[in-house]
Amino acid sequence: xxxxxxxxxxxxxxxxxxxxxxxxxxxxxxxxxxxxxxxxxxxxxxxxxxxxxxxxxxxxxxxxxxxxxxxxxxxxxxxxxxxxxxxxxxxxxxxxxxxxxxxxxxxxxxxxxxxxxx
Amino acid sequence: xxxxxxxxxxxxxxxxxxxxxxxxxxxxxxxxxxxxxxxxxxxxxxxxxxxxxxxxxxxxxxxxxxxxxxxxxxxxxxxxxxxxxxxxxxxxxxxxxxxxxxxxxxxxxxx
Numbered sequence: 001x002x003x004x005x006x007x008x009x010x011x012x013x014x015x016x017x018x019x020x021x022x023x024x025x026x027x028x029x030x031x032x033x034x035x036x037x038x039x040x041x042x043x044x045x046x047x048x049x050x051x052x053x054x055x056x057x058x059x060x061x062x063x064x065x066x067x068x069x070x071x072x073x074x075x076x077x078x079x080x081x082x083x084x085x086x087x088x089x090x091x092x093x094x095x096x097x098x099x100x101x102x103x104x105x106x107x108x109x110x111x112x113x114x115x116x117x118x
Numbered sequence: 119x120x121x122x123x124x125x126x127x128x129x130x131x132x133x134x135x136x137x138x139x140x141x142x143x144x145x146x147x148x149x150x151x152x153x154x155x156x157x158x159x160x161x162x163x164x165x166x167x168x169x170x171x172x173x174x175x176x177x178x179x180x181x182x183x184x185x186x187x188x189x190x191x192x193x194x195x196x197x198x199x200x201x202x203x204x205x206x207x208x209x210x211x212x213x214x215x216x217x218x219x220x221x222x223x224x225x226x227x228x229x
Contacts, residue, residue: 042205042219056214091161103211109161
């Protein structure tokens with residue numbers, strides 16, 4: 001296993017279309033995160049899973065966004081009715097659940113999916 | 119929510135030691151401080167993490183004073199390949215909603 005992979009790497013879509021991205025985490029990692037990053041800014045947290053359970057979502061996350069991790073392995077992020085403001089890099093990260101402590105540590109990021117909405 | 123402040127950019131020359139400081143005045147008692155590195159068109163890469171005093175690994179050192187209101191990432195003898203954006207992250211011990219990367223510091227290493 002060479003790390004977190006994401007597919008596709010680039011996606012161009014027309015406004016109003018739906019898009020779906022896939023993330024394959026490091027195999028033994030039970031946590032999976034989705035982030036969005038726009039030019040010149042750091043990654044912005046969207047949501048995270050522990051195994052198949054979606055435990056937290058950003059309060060800023062539109063209801064057009066939905067994420068799944070059906071078997072606790074890969075995850076998909078779907079954006080419905082895309083808008084030009086959705087153009088960004090979508091990053092996936094995975095990590096192990098820390099032992100004996102709460103929180104989120106040492107995440108391993110994938111290369112991202114760059115979405116362009118025209 | 120522990121907000122962080124970092125310099126927007128820094129320049130250095132090859133072979134020099136680089137120190138990037140991050141201010142986090144509202145850091146919570148249980149919060150750790152984590153630094154990531156990001157190259158263009160790639161996801162961030164974990165560099166180092168600490169809670170207090172000094173942490174060192176094979177690529178960097180992290181200095182955290184007793185009041186923990188700031189931290190300094192130290193990169194020894196930088197090379198051109200260290201040119202990247204560096205992010206300081208705190209609040210990792212709490213809700214995932216607190217995972218705020220900020221704008222980071224663009225480090226440019228010159229020959």
